Amino acid sequence: MKYQSQKVAYAYFMVAMGLFAIQVLGGLLAGWIYVWPNTLSELLPFNIVRMLHTNALVVWLLLGFFGAAYYLIPEESERELFSVKLAYIQLAILVVGTLGAVGSYLVGIHGGREFLEQPLWVKFGILVAAVIFLVNISLTVLAGRKTAITNILLMGLWLLSLLWIFAFINPDNLSLDKMYWWFVVHLWVEATWELVMAAILGYLMLKLTGVDREVVEKWLYVIVALALFSGILGTGHHFFWIGTPGYWQWIGSIFSTLEVIPFFAMMSFAFVMVWKGRKNHPNKAALLWSLGASTVAFFGAGVWGFLHTLHGVNYYTHGTQITAAHGHLAFYGAYVAMNLAMFTYAMPQLRNRDPYNQVLNMASFWLMTGGMAFMTFVLTFAGTIQTHMQRIVGEYFMDVQDQLGLFFLMRLGSGVVVVLGALLFIYATVVVRREVIKPGPAAVAGE
Amino acid sequence: MSEILTKSRARNVFYGGSLFFVVVFVAMTAHSHRFIVNKSTAGMELTDEVRQGKHVWERHSCINCHTLHGEGAYFAPEVGNVMTRWGVLDDPEGAYEMLDGWMKSQPSGVEGRRQMPFFDLTEEETKALSEFLRWADQTDTQNWPPNDAG
Numbered sequence: 057m058k059y060q061s062q063k064v065a066y067a068y069f070m071v072a073m074g075l076f077a078i079q080v081l082g083g084l085l086a087g088w089i090y091v092w093p094n095t096l097s098e099l100l101p102f103n104i105v106r107m108l109h110t111n112a113l114v115v116w117l118l119l120g121f122f123g124a125a126y127y128l129i130p131e132e133s134e135r136e137l138f139s140v141k142l143a144y145i146q147l148a149i150l151v152v153g154t155l156g157a158v159g160s161y162l163v164g165i166h167g168g169r170e171f172l173e174q175p176l177w178v179k180f181g182i183l184v185a186a187v188i189f190l191v192n193i194s195l196t197v198l199a200g201r202k203t204a205i206t207n208i209l210l211m212g213l214w215l216l217s218l219l220w221i222f223a224f225i226n227p228d229n230l231s232l233d234k235m236y237w238w239f240v241v242h243l244w245v246e247a248t249w250e251l252v253m254a255a256i257l258g259y260l261m262l263k264l265t266g267v268d269r270e271v272v273e274k275w276l277y278v279i280v281a282l283a284l285f286s287g288i289l290g291t292g293h294h295f296f297w298i299g300t301p302g303y304w305q306w307i308g309s310i311f312s313t314l315e316v317i318p319f320f321a322m323m324s325f326a327f328v329m330v331w332k333g334r335k336n337h338p339n340k341a342a343l344l345w346s347l348g349a350s351t352v353a354f355f356g357a358g359v360w361g362f363l364h365t366l367h368g369v370n371y372y373t374h375g376t377q378i379t380a381a382h383g384h385l386a387f388y389g390a391y392v393a394m395n396l397a398m399f400t401y402a403m404p405q406l407r408n409r410d411p412y413n414q415v416l417n418m419a420s421f422w423l424m425t426g427g428m429a430f431m432t433f434v435l436t437f438a439g440t441i442q443t444h445m446q447r448i449v450g451e452y453f454m455d456v457q458d459q460l461g462l463f464f465l466m467r468l469g470s471g472v473v474v475v476l477g478a479l480l481f482i483y484a485t486v487v488v489r490r491e492v493i494k495p496g497p498a499a500v501a502g503e
Numbered sequence: 504m505s506e507i508l509t510k511s512r513a514r515n516v517f518y519g520g521s522l523f524f525v526v527v528f529v530a531m532t533a534h535s536h537r538f539i540v541n542k543s544t545a546g547m548e549l550t551d552e553v554r555q556g557k558h559v560w561e562r563h564s565c566i567n568c569h570t571l572h573g574e575g576a577y578f579a580p581e582v583g584n585v586m587t588r589w590g591v592l593d594d595p596e597g598a599y600e601m602l603d604g605w606m607k608s609q610p611s612g613v614e615g616r617r618q619m620p621f622f623d624l625t626e627e628e629t630k631a632l633s634e635f636l637r638w639a640d641q642t643d644t645q646n647w648p649p650n651d652a653g
Contacts (some may be wrong), residue, residue, distance in 0.1 A: 090578075097610060097618035102578050103567030168561025170575055204510070228554045230639050231539045234574065235532065270510060277513035281520055288524040289531075297647035298572045299543040300535045305645070307531070372649060375573030375581065450650040453580035454617070 057405045059130035061137035066406040067147055068123025069399050073482050075116035075154070076392075080471075080478045082109035087471040090464040100162075107161050107173050113387065114171060115154055120395035121252050122146070122189055125209060127402050128259045129193055133200025138192050146188040153181035169237055172223050179223055186217040204273035205255050205262070208280055212251030219243050231299030238294045245391070246315060246357075247287040253353075253394050254279050257322060260346045260401055265333025272329065279321045286314035293365050297374060305367035312365045319350075319358035319390075326350040339404065341417040345397030348421055352389025352428070360385055360432065372447045377460070378439030385432040388424070396421075396481060403485050415493045416484035423477030431470040438463035543643040556635025559628045568619070570653075572644055578617065581653030586633075586640040588651045595634065602633040 057063070086105045089095050096105075130137055137143060157178045160166060166173040174182070190213065197206045222239040258276045262269060292308025326347050337343065360382040364373040373379070404411040438460045445456045547553075560566075568579040591597040606629060610618040624632070 092615075093617040094614060098620065101568075101618070101620045103564045103576070103620075106567045106576055106578070107564065166564050168564045168566055170566045173564060173567075204514070207514075228557060229539060229544055229549060230557065230571070230635075231544050231642055232536065233557075234572065235535060235539065274508065274510040274513050277510065277517045278508075281513070281517035284517070284521040285524055288521070288528050291528065295535065297644045298574070299539050299642045299644055301538045301543075302645055304531075304535070371647060374647065375570040375575070375577060377577055380577055446652050447649050450652045452652050457617075 057408065059136050061140045061143075062127050062130050063406060064137070064140055064143040064147075065123040065127035065402060067144070068119050068126065069403060069406070070486070071147065071151060072116040072119040072123060072395070073399070073486065075112045075119065076478060077482060079109060079112035079116060080475045082106075082112060084468075084471050084475050087464070087468040091461070091468050104161055104164075104166075107166060108158065110171055111157060111161075111173065113392075115150070117249075117391045117395060119147075119150065120398065121213070121249075121256075124252075124256050124395070124398045124402075125189075125193055125213065127398070127406070128256070129196055129206060129209070132203050132206045132259070133197050135196065135200040138195040138199070142188050142192045146185045146192070149181050149185040149188070153178040153185070156181075169226060169233070171241060172237070183217075183220060186220060190214060190217055203269070204276050205258050208251050208258075208276060209255035212248045212255065216244055216248035216252070219248065234298040235295065235300060238291055242291045242294055243288070245387075246290055247284055249391060250283040250287065250318065251280050253390055254283065254322060256394055256398055257326060257346060257350060260342065260397060261326060261329040261333075263401065264335065264337045264339070264343050264346065265329045266335030266337075267329045267333045271332075275321075275325050279318055279325060282318035282321055283315075286311050286317060290315045293367075293370070296367050296370055309366045309368075313362060315365075316354075316358040316362050319354040323350040323354040339401055339411040339414070341411065341414040341421070342397055342401035344418050344421055345393060345400050348425060349389060349393035349397050352385065352393055352425060354389070356382065356385030356387070356389040356428075356432070360436075363436075373439065373443050376439045376442045376446070377435045377463075378443065381432045381435035381439055384435065385428055388428045393421075393425075399485055407488070409488065410491075412489055412491050413484035413487070414491060416480060420477045420481035420484060423480060424474050425477075427470045427473035427477060431467050431474070434463050434466045434470065438467075544638075544641075546641040546643070547638050549638065550634070552631050552634045553638045555628070556631035556633070556638070559624065559632045560635055563622050571639060572642070573647065579619065581648060582636060583639055583642075583644065584648055584651065584653050586637050588653065592637060592640055595637065598633040598637055599630050602636070603629050 082105055085096075086102065086109055089097075089102050089105065126137060126143055153174070157174045160175050160178075161173070165175060167175070172179075193213070194210065197210055219240050222236050225236055227233045227236065254276055258272050261267060262272050289307055289311035292304040293312040295304035295308060327350075330343065330347065364370050364378050364382065400411075400417055441460060441463075442456050445451045445459070446453060560571075565571075565582070566575040568576050570577065570581045570583070572583040573581065586592040586598055589598070589601050591601055603626075606622060606624060609621050612618070
């Protein structure tokens with residue numbers, strides 16, 4: 057850690073990991089209710105559990121992005137943050153807002169637009185926090201060295217904050233409501249968040265592999281260009297069946313198919329940089345997470361997205377467990393794993409120590425990734441059966457669901473593995489210990 | 504390759520191209536906005552009652568169990584075509600009675616069956632909700648869902 061003010065990232069990462077634990081435990085409970093549906097059915101109904109699961113996810117990912125920005129911008133700009141105090145005020149607002157949202161969900165006060173259920177005062181709090189954040193990092197960047205990484209990171213964060221305005225716009229016409237709702241939801245995860253993800257990946261590659269900055273930054277621009285060229289009109293794949301015109305079926309199918317390319321590029325970029333780089337960085341776990349994130353993002357967001365994005369296919373699969381399968385692996389690979397890569401890289405430096413517990417951390421990678429992969433396969437099979445029986449044969453929803461019990465049981469099992477992996481990750485990152493297994497001697501040439 | 508594609512060229516392509524796609528996207532959504540208002544949802548008037556029904560739908564976060572036009576949670580049935588499924592799309596009175604009967608019989612309490620909570624709605628609210636669901640059902644959704652099962 058070269059700059060004192062980078063330390064604020066520590067508080068952001070700790071709060072993010074706390075919410076991460078809540079998120080996966082909420083997911084576990086939701087998976088449990090799928091198998092034993094009478095559980096808590098009157099005290100804590102499924103809709104509230106799911107709200108906690110999805111909202112906790114989004115908030116901790118954002119906290120991770122904010123923390124990552126506060127960590128890497130001083131190093132990139134070669135100066136201290138504009139204001140450490142503002143960064144802590146921003147975090148305090150977000151923590152109060154989060155606790156307020158959780159409290160009001162538990163007593164049944166919430167909005168009814170999916171993922172945007174926060175009470176109005178919490179939405180304003182998020183807006184205020186975002187403005188504080190943007191002012192703080194923009195003034196830091198403007199006063200210091202400008203790099204492609206900070207350019208792209210800032211652009212992503214500015215645009216995602218601007219899009220938050222649509223969280224306040226809720227037309228009475230349901231179809232208009234749905235169309236503008238996607239301005240937040242899709243243009244976050246399939247456009248602006250990709251800029252943030254690419255910037256963080258670029259930074260990690262620069263630090264971990266030691267490849268020349270010119271090379272990293274050039275490819276970064278290529279990747280984010282591919283992301284926005286495909287992702288903006290790719291929004292069309294949500295405009296197939298909500299009352300929007302028929303031409304979106306072709307626009308959406310074509311451009312969202314192209315959305316696979318930036319994810320493939322990001323994965324290739326990560327592997328090529330590691331291959332070309334000659335730095336032997338001691339934080340192997342951070343390298344594993346960086347490569348893992350870009351790979352799982354390619355499969356989850358890219359391959360599983362393509363699986364049901366062509367309108368001829370989506371006509372039958374829309375809103376089935378196929379969507380759930382894709383959603384889980386895409387979020388895990390692209391945003392959860394990339395955040396965890398950053399935590400793994402930065403936490404030892406923030407605590408001013410060597411990267412300990414790396415073996416545990418790497419084990420947590422395989423537990424979580426294996427669990428999520430299994431969950432995705434299981435839900436894909438469940439969704440395939442559901443699509444056939446409900447959408448082709450025409451059996452009623454609950455009659456079909458009753459026959460999917462085995463898959464939901466296996467999903468619960470994979471969820472248990474993911475939770476164990478998440479808790480192990482938090483333990484390995486937060487609890488200081490010596491490395492349990494000594495690394496071998498420096499590499500020697502093979503025979 | 505590295506001589507043709509320099510960093511500044513890549514950056515300019517990124518900015519210029521993104522701007523182009525933003526402009527195209529905004530133009531298409533502006534057209535879609537008009538299409539929704541004048542065509543796809545014009546089959547039934549957007550009355551105050553329908554508006555109130557949408558608020559009832561939102562206040563109880565129905566979307567976190569059900570899907571509506573395929574969007575939402577996948578825990579409970581699609582309701583974008585529920586009035587068609589019940590055969591009461593063109594029958595406001597019948598729609599209200601069906602929905603009211605359904606809402607009042609929840610939760611079923613049946614062991615091993617997914618439970619819908621009991622929502623304490625007034626007669627006016629239930630009426631508004633059923634009108635909202637009838638309004639949603641008449642939207643031109645490009646013939647989705649494929650059948651009445653939703």
